[in-house]
Amino acid sequence: MTLTISHLVGGYSQVPVVKDVSFEVGDGELVALIGLNGAGKSTTINHIIGLLTPQHGDITIDGISLLANPTVYKEKIAYIPEQPILYDELTLKEHLELTMMAYQLDENKTWKKAQRLLKLFRLDNKLDWFPANFSKGMKQKVMLVNAFMTEAKVFIIDEPFIGLDPVAVHDLLALITETKLNGAAVLMSTHVLDTAEKFADKFVLLHNGEVKTMGGLATLKQDFPDAGDSLNDIYLTLAKEG
Numbered sequence: 576m577t578l579t580i581s582h583l584v585g586g587y588s589q590v591p592v593v594k595d596v597s598f599e600v601g602d603g604e605l606v607a608l609i610g611l612n613g614a615g616k617s618t619t620i621n622h623i624i625g626l627l628t629p630q631h632g633d634i635t636i637d638g639i640s641l642l643a644n645p646t647v648y649k650e651k652i653a654y655i656p657e658q659p660i661l662y663d664e665l666t667l668k669e670h671l672e673l674t675m676m677a678y679q680l681d682e683n684k685t686w687k688k689a690q691r692l693l694k695l696f697r698l699d700n701k702l703d704w705f706p707a708n709f710s711k712g713m714k715q716k717v718m719l720v721n722a723f724m725t726e727a728k729v730f731i732i733d734e735p736f737i738g739l740d741p742v743a744v745h746d747l748l749a750l751i752t753e754t755k756l757n758g759a760a761v762l763m764s765t766h767v768l769d770t771a772e773k774f775a776d777k778f779v780l781l782h783n784g785e786v787k788t789m790g791g792l793a794t795l796k797q798d799f800p801d802a803g804d805s806l807n808d809i810y811l812t813l814a815k816e817g
């Protein structure tokens with residue numbers, strides 16, 4: 576499935592934070608959304624998941640518009656926030672059951688997927704525990720299990736790498752690769768540029784709410800010929816240019 580953001584203008588008030596942003600995340604593609612603090616990454620993501628309403632422009636998944644058909648659109652999306660959102664009074668098992676209910680998933684089939692993910696992230700013996708009391712990284716893993724056990728075709732991941740231990744980062748990257756191979760589109764915002772450079776198929780560089788450049792590393796290098804070869808060099812050059 577293809578996520579298409581076209582001419583998105585939006586933000587929190589009449590003054591737009593995101594200014595005419597357009598890009599696509601195609602089937603089997605991992606796109607990294609990159610930019611300085613305050614560039615507008617989370618705001619763009621908040622529009623994509625339907626938390627904010629665009630002032631202008633449209634967001635679609637395979638032509639299904641968030642504005643015109645929000646229920647069908649949202650069924651296709653799984654979102655993993657930077658700050659885990661968990662319920663104090665629910666156990667890990669109950670969190671997973673809640674997601675299954677919300678997405679109307681087949682319980683037998685989904686529990687099989689969930690068990691595999693719980694084992695991967697070393698949470699399989701914690702089903703009766705309360706995730707609200709977990710460590711930050713463990714809470715992030717709960718969000719990952721919840722998202723990846725769904726049948727979503729578009730994954731939106733806000734800064735997944737900060738807070739996860741190196742083993743979990745490795746396992747998450749393997750999971751993203753597997754998800755891509757199954758035809759999903761993955762959009763990830765991150766400041767961890769060396770990992771983004773290694774794993775993302777395409778980069779969208781946001782600056783002051785505008786797309787400065789996008790594409791594979793070769794395209795970025797063409798757009799910033801005086802920068803060095805790495806994504807980090809290109810990013811630093813973009814930041815200096817202001």
Ligand SMILES: Nc1ncnc2c1ncn2[C@@H]1O[C@H](COP(=O)(O)OP(=O)(O)OP(=O)(O)O)[C@@H](O)[C@H]1O
Nearest residue numbers: 586587588592610611612613614615616617618619
């Ligand atoms: N809830 C909000 N209400 C009003 N303004 C906001 C809100 N959240 C963010 N902003 C403003 O929108 C702009 C873009 O912020 P955003 O959070 O999208 O940046 P970001 O690229 O995700 O940054 P970071 O890398 O720090 O997470 C900033 O100027 C910020 O002050």
